[in-house]
Amino acid sequence: MAEISRPHEPLLSVRDLSVEFRTPGGPLRAVDAVSFEIFPGETLALVGESGSGKSTLARALVGLLKPHAGRIELDGAPIAGLSRAEFRPLRKKLQLVFQDPHASLNPRLSVSATLSEALMLHGHGDRRTLDARVCALLARVGLDPALRQRYPHEFSGGQRQRISVARALAVEPALLLCDEVTSALDVSVQAQLIELLRSLQTESKLSYLFITHDLGVVRSLAHRVAVMYLGRIVELQATEAFFERPQHPYSEALLASIPRLRAATHGAKPRLIGEVPSPLHPPAGCAFHPRCPRAFERCAREIPGAYAVEAAGFSRCFLRDPSNSAPG
């Protein structure tokens, strides 16, 4: 992937963002004081436990959920808490591809109509070239343009996923938020999509927030990785450093659990033990401590801060606290 020279101004800046839901079991804090930046031309991968708040965070960033607290700035201008109408002009800059393709695709519109609509939103209103552009978009995501008059339900899961990506790309956003856009693709089509996203980034400085559970995709696409656990970012690091030297015990558990193609060790891998925690009753202290193989006495008592690790990253683990006196 292209190296990025980090300019001073981030494209997106998020400070202490929290999102809460009301549920039958009480208030549920899905995103808890999250802060990060994304620079022009950068890919930030967002990984983490299922249910840790990744999709909620993405939906708050594009104005679909009202944050409970915190700031979001796009190109230096605050955008958190804008009304739908105020948000509309920003839709061209920020596009979210939903985890669930149903949410991006209108079942009553053919693929051609869906993509034409998105192209026109961007101002490509020229009728004569519209159809050619639709075909070009489909080919770029590896779909046969001859299928463009079909409706979403006539496609396979992975085909629908690519139509959603094509729709978002049609708008030519500055920041594309991708929520699990490669999960229904075979590895070859996935590699093709990764190549496409990389080349768009080189051509036009497109930035990505890339939510995925596929750590192989993370390694091939992302400049930096943020790891979420129970609503918080517990580690943020440059990609290579993350894979070589993870700085949080949850990240270590993640990397150790990746299934390998030539698995000699059927079922013999280390497992995270203990019940998966609930955001309705987050554990006191470090939220990971009931399952952490390295937890020590302080972990149940205090909430870890964001301790600096190499290359401008951080880890929310006491083992990285420079003033920590416990075993490391």
Add this chain to the structure above:
Amino acid sequence: MALLSVSELGVDFVTRGSGVRAVDRVSFELENSEIVGLVGESGSGKSVTSLALLGLLSGTSAVTRGAAHFGGQDLMTLSDTKLRHLRGNRIALVFQDPLTSLNPYLTLEDQLCEVAEVHLGHPHKQARERAVELLTRVGIGDAARRIREYPHQLSGGMRQRVCIAMALLCDPELLILDEPTTMLDVTIQAQILDLLRELRRERKMSILLITHDLGVVAELADRVLVMYAGRIVESAPTAELFARPLHPYTEALLQSTPRIDLPHGGTLRPIAGLPPRLSLAKVTECVFAPRCARVRVACREREPELRPESASHARRCVLSASEMEAPIPTEARG
């Protein structure tokens, strides 16, 4: 006798004058307590195969051919009522899209307990206990409380796990999982894989596992079927398939996998060219020929049959096994 045996299954969709041959002459067997992986290109017919087996394509323009037997019963000629009974009691399917099987207007408790009450005749309290237990086993924390929520209040991966729990409620003999772990992080995925292994061991459950995650297949499946353009192009025991793929599509697929162990994921090598067009016209060449790095004249003459290479390894390719061992001609690779 095999628990499930499928022979020459075919599915066509006929819409607006044009036709799509989504599944073409698919045959395979699934034994008791066997786990078979079904992998292949996006759009190659994996989901349609499973839907056709369970009679779930009515309401679409599908025309189905072929035979499929489950425990001695012919699935293709069974009445809708009998099929529905089988699906609720002995066969369970987890759909690729969790939202298809969850009712948005009911809490998890209402929908899970209904399954346990109707199919197993459990009283509500017992049904609820079983539902909570299964939700906990699929990694939903605080399940006794969260069971009161509606599907939209859950994350994507939580919904996926609720569907797995729902499928397990009736303790099926055959479990068909269509992309069951796409929305799960690898630690929770590992927990689900452990659960499936245990069910296979203790309850003798058979599993047809459709997935793009070759790592999951490597960990779980005894045998793998590889689909391309509606056909099975290769089938082999798992370790053998990964170590020695004998079809160029399988080979190319394995080479496209990003390498988690290399900086920047290694070099990505997608298969060049567009996916095949699936029409109803007679096929006169190998369906992979237009994109195959090892293509030769013979590949264009007629479509190769699915031929056994050994007792457990079959493939649809004109090349011999030793020809597959030669290096891939470089000019053909983009």
